[in-house]
Amino acid sequence: xxxxxxxxxxxxxxxxxxxxxxxxxxxxxxVEVHFHDLRDYTDHSYKQVDDYQFGGGAGMxxxxxxxxxxxxSLKSERLYDEVIYMTPxxxxxxxxxxxxxxxxxxxxxxxxxxxxxDQRVRDSMITKEISIGDYVLSGGELGAAVLCDTIIRLIxxxxxxxxxxxxxxxxxxxxxxxxxxxxxxYKGMKVPDVLLSGNFPEIERWREEEALKRTExxxxxxxx
Numbered sequence: 001x002x003x004x005x006x007x008x009x010x011x012x013x014x015x016x017x018x019x020x021x022x023x024x025x026x027x028x029x030x031v032e033v034h035f036h037d038l039r040d041y042t043d044h045s046y047k048q049v050d051d052y053q054f055g056g057g058a059g060m061x062x063x064x065x066x067x068x069x070x071x072x073s074l075k076s077e078r079l080y081d082e083v084i085y086m087t088p089x090x091x092x093x094x095x096x097x098x099x100x101x102x103x104x105x106x107x108x109x110x111x112x113x114x115x116x117x118d119q120r121v122r123d124s125m126i127t128k129e130i131s132i133g134d135y136v137l138s139g140g141e142l143g144a145a146v147l148c149d150t151i152i153r154l155i156x157x158x159x160x161x162x163x164x165x166x167x168x169x170x171x172x173x174x175x176x177x178x179x180x181x182x183x184x185x186y187k188g189m190k191v192p193d194v195l196l197s198g199n200f201p202e203i204e205r206w207r208e209e210e211a212l213k214r215t216e217x218x219x220x221x222x223x224x
Contacts, residue, residue, distance in 0.1 A: 001030070001031045001032070001102075001104065001105060001106070001107075001151075001152075001155060002031070002032040002033075002034070002078070002105070002106045002107075003031065003032070003033045003034070003106075003107055003108075003109060003148060003151075003152075004034045004036060004074050004080075004106075004107070004108045004109070005033065005034070005035050005036065005108075005109045005111065005144055005148075006036045006038055006067065006070050006071070006108065006109070006110045006111060007035060007036070007037065007038065007111040007113075007139075007140075007141055007144070008037070008038050008039065008049060008062075008111070008113050008139070009111075009113075009139060009141050010035040010036075010037050012139075012141045012142075013035055013111075013141050013144065013145060014035065016145045016148075016149065017033050017145075017148075021149075021152070021153055021158060021159070022148070022149060022152055024158070025152050025153075025155065025157075025158040028157060028158075030152075030155050030156075030157050030158055031152050031155060031158075033148065036070055036074070038062070038066050038067065038070060039066075040070075041066040041067075041069040041070045041073070042063075042065065042066040042069075049062055049063060049066045050062050050063060050113070050114055051063055053115065057115075058115075059114055059115035060114040060115060061114060061115050061116060061117065061118055062112070062113055062114065062116065062117040062118065062121075063118060064117075064118040064120050064121050067110065067117060067118075067121050067125070068121070068125065071083065071108060071110075071125055074108060078106055079106065080106045080107060080108050081104040081105055081106055081107055082101065082104060082107045082108070082127050082128050083107070083108045083110065083125055083126050083127045083128070084107060084108065084109045084110065084126070084127070084128045084129070084130055084147070085109075085110045085112065085117070085121075085122060085126040085128070085129045085130070085140075086109060086110065086111050086112055086129075086130060086131070086132075086140030086143040086144050086147070087112050087116060087129050087130075087131060087140065088131050088134070088135065088136050088137075089129070089131065090128075090129030090130045090131040091128070091129060091130055091131065092130075092131050092132075092133065092134075093130050093131065093132050093146070093147060093150065094170065095150075095170035095171055097130070098147075098150035098151055098154060099154060099171075101147075101151045102151045102152075102154035102155055109140075109144045109147065109148070110126070110140070111139055111140030111141045111143070111144050112139065112140040113138075113139040113140065114139075130143070130147060131143070132146050132147070170222075173215075173222045173223070174211040174212060174214075174215045174222065175211060175214045175215045175218060175219055175222070176211060176214075177206075177207040177208075177210035177211040177214065178210055178214070180192070180195060184196060192206070194206045
């Protein structure tokens with residue numbers, strides 16, 4: 001998979017991809033992540049990529065021209081399955097969306113900034129709009145990093161145990177069951193006996209029951 005991220009703050013994005021699972025995925029050649037500074041695609045003085053909005057109002061807007069130049073340049077080199085815009089009013093990111101995106105080959109992620117982008121970008125260039133929650137960030141960069149993490153960890157070969165992602169919370173519309181590790185007893189708190197029994201069918205039954213119980217208590221909306 002190849003992910004191209006368009007941003008006005010590439011330095012803000014690099015750190016998450018230089019550690020942990022994301023770094024390992026890149027190192028294995030399972031994914032390529034490229035950052036494109038929008039300022040490299042403008043002819044304006046001082047590398048300007050934003051301007052005041054027509055009709056007045058507070059806040060600056062990312063201009064259409066540099067965005068069009070960047071996306072057109074990338075599309076001249078390869079076909080893209082999705083051109084995603086990170087925006088608070090987009091479709092809320094969930095596990096189903098991440099699963100689908102993880103199967104794609106090439107995607108572009110455009111990070112919004114300031115008051116967003118010229119609407120003509122959204123109307124003519126964007127194929128999918130995604131939000132990571134009902135709140136506003138200073139820009140789309142952190143949202144893009146979250147999106148990339150949810151996608152990349154699902155690519156076969158990224159996790160040491162590929163079945164791990166299949167048992168994550170939300171994969172089957174249930175929250176994950178409780179998990180325990182050594183020691184089996186700590187300050188009088190014991191691990192449930194069933195997990196120490198070695199009876200794997202019984203363990204799986206217990207996990208399913210606990211997942212359902214936890215979902216009913218914490219996120220009943222998932223069961224509707």
